[in-house]
Amino acid sequence: MPETLVAALRELERAYDEAIADDAFHAELDHLLKTFVGRATPLFEAKRLSGLAAERAGKDGAARIWLKREDLAHTGAHKINNTIGQALLTRRMGKRRVIAETGAGQHGVATATACAHLGLDCTVYMGAEDVRRQHLNVVRMKMMGAKVCPVDSGSRTLKDATNEAMRDWMSSVDTTHYILGSVVGPHPFPRIVRDLQACIGREAKEQFAEAMAGEGSKKLLPDCVIACVGGGSNAAGLFYPFIDDASVRIVGVEAGGRGPGLGSHAAPLSHGSPGVLHGSLSYVLQDEDGQTASVHSCSAGLDYPGVGPEHSYWKDVGRVEYIAVDDDQALDSMLLLSRMEGVLPALETAHAVAAAVRIAGEMGADRHIVINCSGRGDKDVDEAARLLRERGEPGFE
Amino acid sequence: MNRIESIFSSGRESGRKLLMPFVCGGSPSLDDMRETLPALAEAGASIIEVGIPFSDPIADGPVIAEAMHHALESGVTPRSVMDVVASVRSSLSAGVVAMTSVSIVERMGRDRFVGMLADSGFDGVIFPDAPLEEAGPLAHAAAGRGLTTSLLVAPTTPVERAKQICDECTGFVYVLARAGITGESGGGPTRAIRERIEALRSVTHLPLAVGFGIGSPEHVRTVVSPEAGDADAAIVGTALVRRMNDAGPGNAANAAAAFCSELASGLV
Ligand SMILES: Cc1ncc(COP(=O)(O)O)c(C=O)c1O
Numbered sequence: 001m002p003e004t005l006v007a008a009l010r011e012l013e014r015a016y017d018e019a020i021a022d023d024a025f026h027a028e029l030d031h032l033l034k035t036f037v038g039r040a041t042p043l044f045e046a047k048r049l050s051g052l053a054a055e056r057a058g059k060d061g062a063a064r065i066w067l068k069r070e071d072l073a074h075t076g077a078h079k080i081n082n083t084i085g086q087a088l089l090t091r092r093m094g095k096r097r098v099i100a101e102t103g104a105g106q107h108g109v110a111t112a113t114a115c116a117h118l119g120l121d122c123t124v125y126m127g128a129e130d131v132r133r134q135h136l137n138v139v140r141m142k143m144m145g146a147k148v149c150p151v152d153s154g155s156r157t158l159k160d161a162t163n164e165a166m167r168d169w170m171s172s173v174d175t176t177h178y179i180l181g182s183v184v185g186p187h188p189f190p191r192i193v194r195d196l197q198a199c200i201g202r203e204a205k206e207q208f209a210e211a212m213a214g215e216g217s218k219k220l221l222p223d224c225v226i227a228c229v230g231g232g233s234n235a236a237g238l239f240y241p242f243i244d245d246a247s248v249r250i251v252g253v254e255a256g257g258r259g260p261g262l263g264s265h266a267a268p269l270s271h272g273s274p275g276v277l278h279g280s281l282s283y284v285l286q287d288e289d290g291q292t293a294s295v296h297s298c299s300a301g302l303d304y305p306g307v308g309p310e311h312s313y314w315k316d317v318g319r320v321e322y323i324a325v326d327d328d329q330a331l332d333s334m335l336l337l338s339r340m341e342g343v344l345p346a347l348e349t350a351h352a353v354a355a356a357v358r359i360a361g362e363m364g365a366d367r368h369i370v371i372n373c374s375g376r377g378d379k380d381v382d383e384a385a386r387l388l389r390e391r392g393e394p395g396f397e
Numbered sequence: 398m399n400r401i402e403s404i405f406s407s408g409r410e411s412g413r414k415l416l417m418p419f420v421c422g423g424s425p426s427l428d429d430m431r432e433t434l435p436a437l438a439e440a441g442a443s444i445i446e447v448g449i450p451f452s453d454p455i456a457d458g459p460v461i462a463e464a465m466h467h468a469l470e471s472g473v474t475p476r477s478v479m480d481v482v483a484s485v486r487s488s489l490s491a492g493v494v495a496m497t498s499v500s501i502v503e504r505m506g507r508d509r510f511v512g513m514l515a516d517s518g519f520d521g522v523i524f525p526d527a528p529l530e531e532a533g534p535l536a537h538a539a540a541g542r543g544l545t546t547s548l549l550v551a552p553t554t555p556v557e558r559a560k561q562i563c564d565e566c567t568g569f570v571y572v573l574a575r576a577g578i579t580g581e582s583g584g585g586p587t588r589a590i591r592e593r594i595e596a597l598r599s600v601t602h603l604p605l606a607v608g609f610g611i612g613s614p615e616h617v618r619t620v621v622s623p624e625a626g627d628a629d630a631a632i633v634g635t636a637l638v639r640r641m642n643d644a645g646p647g648n649a650a651n652a653a654a655a656f657c658s659e660l661a662s663g664l665v
Pocket of ligand 1: 077078183228229
């Protein structure tokens, strides 16, 4: 991390520590999460999906599958949990301008929304390729008064948008806060974003126990929790409150893209090795000289060569399993969840759904899986339809 | 004594200030770079910084970032940049320091990387994105191969922290003339640099080289003149890289030398 940013990172850490020790901060955050974001989001049982998992496994029953409905949060994804918290921090630090990077555009929209609500000036950097494939979200950001800057360098996706946001921040640290959108980047971002997303796991835990109590069961914990991993924020938010519950199997699902060759996927935990990117040491996709490799995923939100350092830690200590699901399986699962449950998930989320259906089939009918349904799929419909048409999917010709 | 140290100490003895041009390794081509290094030394450069192209140079503005991307696309690697330095080292009086992202160093292996630098004839290394807290092992590895280590002090760095950064450095300290990224926008250095230099003199005896946003003889004078900034050296990056790229393959070395002579007129 360049020295120029160290002072700002220290200031952020101080402001955050003060904020979390301040009841007024929590009161305001909780109030906004409830009345503006719409928390708590529901925990919903996907019964037909579980039935299908059993059928595919050739069994009478598969694990019961629950969706933690972050897609129902305001703006349609978990990203808003983080941006509301960091926008409040921005105000505490006396800064008036916010910058952000975005891939799928969900973080950009969530940042633009939080800024509009709190009266902050907002600039969002977005790779030119993502501007194309997530156009709906570009329009949403503009509607909310944000300035969207397309980034034409490098792979023209999330990594390059992050570079550009950092460059802006280097020249504007005095007046500007950088609302990073995932559990990546330099300390204290991974910690702050994880903490702000941990409401997902806390609610899911409580709601699950409640649902069980409603059935007369004393079961407190699900047997498995699953989330997709781009930078890793929705996953960290779900996983973190379960980390010390040894009976809970935890699975993170990366973007397997077109296959395991370098450049064909975005799965650093599955296929990468430790390296430094954007101010943290973590699993990363690099060539042998430390140059960041190109990555591919059908899902813009997972199309990033790095991952949060805490996920690397959880991988190394064996607490979390990380697997990869490829583009085709993700597309299949997007259709599957839409048709079986009436829930159209984001392409990112669809990766987690694919893994969950398979794992549910391997487990008994008395078991329970919670999927983080991290976002809704509206932003993806054009791109998904294009990909489905390309592969000759019936009805999409 | 290490070459960087002796260049600075003889400069100080004779009251001479130094010019430190930055070139992007392999830009516009490896052949141009091979011609450029001796040409810069001829034209008044005491120490040449060679940037190792990196895929994600977040501290660089569009000119250097473009040069790096272009070099990488044409197949330039850390190894090929080092080979060019090795090929001209024996005929070069100037010092040569590498500027490299820690992403490259950590992947290639610290000891291996600094070993390759030393074997290729580099005299030192600048780690522009190594935080103070992580710099110790890097500096240690470099020292083990006789290379100096320079870290950056930013305008946003408090003086107590600047002292700790200087304590990790050998050879010289890289002082940023302004916050932000490399490039010519944002105006040149101002007289305010003097205050910064004075504050840093109170915490280190190491030579201070000032860079970022310096692109004319006037800027050089503002940074090093005893009546102005009074730093030990002025670093010129973007303005030089831009001229080399504009001149294009085959002409870059001449353009670099002409500009370097011009800049040297700002030395005292
Ligand atoms: C719906 C959705 N899920 C997941 C992600 C991936 O990010 P993370 O891994 O930080 O949750 C994104 C990112 O844009 C997203 O929009």
